[in-house]
Amino acid sequence: MSDNQSPLTTRANPADEAVRESRHQVLRELLGAYADRELPPETTAQIDAHLIGCVQCRRELEVHDTIRGRLAAEPPAATSPALRARIASALDAIPAPVVEVAPPAVASDISHRRITWIAIAGWVTALVLAIALAMQGERVQERLGGTREIATPIHSVALLDGVLGDYDRVAAGELPGRARDLSAVRAAVSFPIEPLQAANLRLVGAWTTELRGEPAAVLAYRLDDRLVVQYLVAEDAFFRAPAVRAAVADRHLLTASVGERSIVAWPDASTGTVLVGDVPARQLRDIWITERLH
Amino acid sequence: MLATHREPSADLRARFEAVVLPHLDRLLAFAIRRSDSVADAEDAVQEACVRAWLGFGDLRDDANARPWFYRILRTVLSDAREKSGRRQQLVHITRLEETHDELLGGERDALFSEVVARLDSEAVHRALAEIPEDFATAVELHDIDGFKYIEIADIVGVPIGTVMSRIARGRKLLAGAILAARRDGAADATEVVDVGARRAMRGGLR
Numbered sequence: 272m273s274d275n276q277s278p279l280t281t282r283a284n285p286a287d288e289a290v291r292e293s294r295h296q297v298l299r300e301l302l303g304a305y306a307d308r309e310l311p312p313e314t315t316a317q318i319d320a321h322l323i324g325c326v327q328c329r330r331e332l333e334v335h336d337t338i339r340g341r342l343a344a345e346p347p348a349a350t351s352p353a354l355r356a357r358i359a360s361a362l363d364a365i366p367a368p369v370v371e372v373a374p375p376a377v378a379s380d381i382s383h384r385r386i387t388w389i390a391i392a393g394w395v396t397a398l399v400l401a402i403a404l405a406m407q408g409e410r411v412q413e414r415l416g417g418t419r420e421i422a423t424p425i426h427s428v429a430l431l432d433g434v435l436g437d438y439d440r441v442a443a444g445e446l447p448g449r450a451r452d453l454s455a456v457r458a459a460v461s462f463p464i465e466p467l468q469a470a471n472l473r474l475v476g477a478w479t480t481e482l483r484g485e486p487a488a489v490l491a492y493r494l495d496d497r498l499v500v501q502y503l504v505a506e507d508a509f510f511r512a513p514a515v516r517a518a519v520a521d522r523h524l525l526t527a528s529v530g531e532r533s534i535v536a537w538p539d540a541s542t543g544t545v546l547v548g549d550v551p552a553r554q555l556r557d558i559w560i561t562e563r564l565h
Numbered sequence: 566m567l568a569t570h571r572e573p574s575a576d577l578r579a580r581f582e583a584v585v586l587p588h589l590d591r592l593l594a595f596a597i598r599r600s601d602s603v604a605d606a607e608d609a610v611q612e613a614c615v616r617a618w619l620g621f622g623d624l625r626d627d628a629n630a631r632p633w634f635y636r637i638l639r640t641v642l643s644d645a646r647e648k649s650g651r652r653q654q655l656v657h658i659t660r661l662e663e664t665h666d667e668l669l670g671g672e673r674d675a676l677f678s679e680v681v682a683r684l685d686s687e688a689v690h691r692a693l694a695e696i697p698e699d700f701a702t703a704v705e706l707h708d709i710d711g712f713k714y715i716e717i718a719d720i721v722g723v724p725i726g727t728v729m730s731r732i733a734r735g736r737k738l739l740a741g742a743i744l745a746a747r748r749d750g751a752a753d754a755t756e757v758v759d760v761g762a763r764r765a766m767r768g769g770l771r
Binding site (some may be wrong): 300301303304307309327330331333334335337338339340341343344345346347348349350351354355357358361362365367368369370455495561 | 569574577578581586589590591593594597606607610611615618619620621622632660666668669677678682684686689704705707709711713714722726729730732733734736737739740
């Protein structure tokens with residue numbers, strides 16, 4: 272977005288630029304819904320403010336408006352009398368469906384006693400569910416290891432250093448893979464690629480890169496209004512560094528942070544994932560938990 | 566247990582005709598954009614009417630008749646596509662997105678609005694046919710048929726976030742398809758001129 276800065280904008284530091292760019296990408300994805308007035312007021316206000324300083328988003332909004340305006344002018348087809356007659360004949364040939372019409376519900380039909388029992392049954396159900404969830408939670412804890420901070424400085428681990436360098440570049444500029452062609456990425460690497468499953472994540476881009484000479488698949492997600500990037504590498508590349516092996520031993524989640532930037536990493540069947548974003552580590556850990564539960 | 570009664574068949578038919586049949590024209594247009602011929606589209610709409618009539622008891626609220634009817638028609642069209650073994654031609658999504666991005670990077674957005682405003686229905690349908698079915702359906706249901714996102718989610722059976730994403734991306738792809746078609750047309754016209762010039766030259770050399 273650097274070519275779209277307002278002339279009044281002074282050059283911010285790289286971290287601010289990165290935040291601004293990731294915000295631009297997130298808001299850009301919402302422009303269609305903005306044009307259709309389908310967004311809540313607070314998001315609409317954010318986009319209103321963003322549009323003032325972003326030429327690219329203003330242009331994209333014009334594309335949405337232009338297309339929508341033209342399609343809205345598309346006339347409906349005219350159903351011919353012959354088709355209407357055919358439909359009427361077809362319906363005549365079928366016995367009328369049986370539709371049971373219930374009389375309007377009367378409050379007195381349900382006694383206070385029944386209401387009481389329904390309420391109790393609801394509470395009991397909720398209690399049973401709570402117990403079941405607690406038991407499931409214990410089982411989940413058994414399936415998940417804990418988290419473990421990496422023991423050596425991040426920049427001394429080639430994989431993580433490469434990821435951080437690449438993330439800096441991604442966060443500072445356009446997402447290189449806006450084509451979001453996951454199948455092309457899958458075809459380009461030798462290991463399986465599956466996007467993360469967490470409900471609050473939305474895949475916004477996919478491409479390939481190299482991390483210190485190792486091929487990697489990169490999947491960029493929107494997490495609320497932040498950018499989170501997943502780097503997938505082959506398992507041999509993932510396990511190369513002893514510090515990584517030590518951190519993920521016993522099904523643990525490798526964690527690390529640099530300033531506000533959080534990193535987590537974990538191995539899968541034949542790949543390793545490094546997830547990075549300017550979000551609290553807790554959010555990345557929750558994503559990992561969702562993956563494990565899947 | 567609450568007592569119920571059967572709705573008389575004459576009343577039922579009248580109610581069906583009042584809440585469902587007014588949408589025939591829009592449904593037929595939707596079906597035409599997804600069929601090989603108008604005759605196929607008419608068959609699909611007729612079949613949708615029959616299924617709607619048979620399942621009319623499932624419609625609990627007449628206010629929901631329109632999205633309910635579209636959902637039935639989509640199923641009919643999908644069944645027909647499976648039966649005929651037709652598959653949508655693979656489109657080069659990346660190419661369309663790149664064309665759209667060039668539009669954003671260029672200085673010709675005023676020209677784009679003019680190009681779109683001049684498109685006839687046939688060109689619009691061709692462009693819609695160029696983009697993947699899921700994206701085209703979401704865009705059409707919103708922009709042509711006037712459904713809200715929540716209704717489209719119900720018709721198509723996907724979360725509302727998916728609808729949002731499909732409409733946004735579908736419009737970008739459509740813009741790319743329109744521009745790509747225009748370029749191809751310009752290239753064809755240039756080729757015609759070139760051929761004409763070459764013929765004239767050959768004639769002159771004789």
